Amino acid sequence: MRLAWAVLGAQVVTGFVMAAVFGATMGWESSAAALFGAVVAAVPGLWMALWMLPRRQQVDASTMARAFYWGELGKLGLTVGLFFTAALLFGQQFLVLLGTYVACLACYWLALILTR
Numbered sequence: 001m002r003l004a005w006a007v008l009g010a011q012v013v014t015g016f017v018m019a020a021v022f023g024a025t026m027g028w029e030s031s032a033a034a035l036f037g038a039v040v041a042a043v044p045g046l047w048m049a050l051w052m053l054p055r056r057q058q059v060d061a062s063t064m065a066r067a068f069y070w071g072e073l074g075k076l077g078l079t080v081g082l083f084f085t086a087a088l089l090f091g092q093q094f095l096v097l098l099g100t101y102v103a104c105l106a107c108y109w110l111a112l113i114l115t116r
Helices: 002-026 028-057 061-089 094-115
Strands: none
Touching (some): 002 094
């Protein structure tokens, strides 16, 4: 669970840094879009971690696979819903939002590199 919280923390920090950069260069609307991009990246990942980590004690492979698939379905649904909301709220700043989203997703790779 520690790694999940570390990834979440890195995503939050990345989101705030991106929001500060975009806010300083493009205005507060872009800053808000960047923060929402971090939310779109962090919330589904956090949900998946909270869904799967308590179930890792189960030894039955079919139960674990079923939990994983339901977790991924929930993560996908959250991501689609948040992106739909983002398009409605931040249509003019969608590239800023998308750039921050991609930067926050890179935190998974950073965590993988730093822990191996």
